Amino acid sequence: MTATNVNGTATERPPVFSVDGLWKVFGPKAGRVPADPELTALTPAELRSRTGCTAAVRDVSFDVRKGEVFVVMGLSGSGKSTLVRCLTRLIEPTAGSIAIDGEDVRAMDKSRLRELRRHRAAMVFQHFGLLPHRTVLDNVAYGLEVQGVGRAERRERAAAVVAKVGLEGLEHRRPGQLSGGQRQRVGLARALAVDPEVLLFDEPFSALDPLIRRDMQEEVVRLHREEGRTMVFITHDLQEALKLGDRIALMRDGRVVQLGTPEEIVGSPADDYVRAFVRDVPREQVLTVRTAMRPAADADEAGTGPAVRPEATVSEAIEAVARAGSAARVMDGGRCLGVVDAGDLLGVVAGTAVPEERPEGAAVLPGEAELPKEAV
Numbered sequence: 001m002t003a004t005n006v007n008g009t010a011t012e013r014p015p016v017f018s019v020d021g022l023w024k025v026f027g028p029k030a031g032r033v034p035a036d037p038e039l040t041a042l043t044p045a046e047l048r049s050r051t052g053c054t055a056a057v058r059d060v061s062f063d064v065r066k067g068e069v070f071v072v073m074g075l076s077g078s079g080k081s082t083l084v085r086c087l088t089r090l091i092e093p094t095a096g097s098i099a100i101d102g103e104d105v106r107a108m109d110k111s112r113l114r115e116l117r118r119h120r121a122a123m124v125f126q127h128f129g130l131l132p133h134r135t136v137l138d139n140v141a142y143g144l145e146v147q148g149v150g151r152a153e154r155r156e157r158a159a160a161v162v163a164k165v166g167l168e169g170l171e172h173r174r175p176g177q178l179s180g181g182q183r184q185r186v187g188l189a190r191a192l193a194v195d196p197e198v199l200l201f202d203e204p205f206s207a208l209d210p211l212i213r214r215d216m217q218e219e220v221v222r223l224h225r226e227e228g229r230t231m232v233f234i235t236h237d238l239q240e241a242l243k244l245g246d247r248i249a250l251m252r253d254g255r256v257v258q259l260g261t262p263e264e265i266v267g268s269p270a271d272d273y274v275r276a277f278v279r280d281v282p283r284e285q286v287l288t289v290r291t292a293m294r295p296a297a298d299a300d301e302a303g304t305g306p307a308v309r310p311e312a313t314v315s316e317a318i319e320a321v322a323r324a325g326s327a328a329r330v331m332d333g334g335r336c337l338g339v340v341d342a343g344d345l346l347g348v349v350a351g352t353a354v355p356e357e358r359p360e361g362a363a364v365l366p367g368e369a370e371l372p373k374e375a376v
């Protein structure tokens with residue numbers, strides 16, 4: 001179900017994953033930790049010394065909505081991998097609930113779980129996990145083979161996906177004859193071949209050199225734009241998170257300290273930790289003119305000046321204002337939502353403008369999210 005708020009943005013798309021009160025505690029008698037308020041109040045170090053347990057995921061709740069790129073970001077050890085592995089029970093949660101399309105993941109038996117991992121939520125790993133003696137085509141077809149798809153059909157489907165990720169002509173090479181970036185494309189193609197509802201990426205690009213990494217990020221943006229597939233993407237890299245994420249869950253010590261759009265995270269950090277995290281991000285490339293605009297002073301101001309879209313970045317609006325030498329109008333269709341002048345825009349760059357809060361749970365439409373992300 002999609003509702004539309006006053007800004008014309010979708011506030012709700014159906015959740016694919018719904019996670020509620022999730023805990024993963026490693027260590028002896030882990031199960032007692034989530035239920036004991038005295039233990040849950042301890043810092044990670046205190047908990048470790050008192051009980052020998054590590055709470056890798058602490059009381060985390062969120063939805064991954066259909067068609068979004070949901071990024072889980074945080075420093076090393078913050079709990080990202082554990083959280084995402086819990087989604088398909090590659091790691092068994094200690095407490096809380098997880099549902100996929102409304103179905104209780106924690107209640108699934110072995111065969112249902114296998115089905116979940118093979119068909120519904122495919123994982124792309126950092127270390128590819130390719131079979132060294134098989135060709136690119138056979139590696140990509142492997143997931144289909146496991147599903148019992150016949151040889152002719154799986155080769156045909158694999159060939160189509162190989163082309164989609166830009167590996168045409170390399171079908172008959174073995175992984176050892178490919179570069180790191182090409183191998184990662186094979187890993188991506190293999191996950192895509194089974195046509196899963198959700199793709200889960202576990203830091204897939206962190207071992208790649210920066211240029212190839214950027215190529216792969218663009219590949220993900222392109223695939224997402226073309227297919228609209230739901231994606232959960234783990235990264236410790238803020239730039240990557242801002243570039244790819246429709247929404248970002250920022251983790252620290254097992255908790256989600258902020259969950260929001262790139263614009264919300266950069267424009268309204270929830271606490272000092274998040275503020276420090278995003279301090280060096282060029283705000284004008286992430287924040288949109290929605291944040292900077294004010295009502296038009298009069299009919300003259302509402303009727304003249306260059307037009308910018310509400311989802312244009314502040315940086316783009318600065319260009320328009322500088323070129324025209326006057327305030328710009330923020331236009332949604334034929335409607336003037338507000339205006340931005342040089343002072344409003346500079347306020348955002350300087351960090352003195354307080355961004356307008358979006359309604360709770362407000363989503364950003366893919367088209368709306370693209371601009372700020374790609375401008376980063």
Ligand SMILES: Nc1ncnc2c1ncn2[C@@H]1O[C@H](COP(=O)(O)OP(=O)(O)OP(=O)(O)O)[C@@H](O)[C@H]1O
Nearest residue numbers: 026054056074075076077078079080081082083236
């Ligand atoms: N099997 C395990 N047994 C005990 N502790 C674990 C286990 N796996 C992870 N942990 C701990 O749980 C915490 C979260 O680890 P996790 O791997 O989820 O973090 P991460 O954010 O994915 O880190 P990285 O970016 O380094 O992969 C860490 O303190 C880690 O040491």
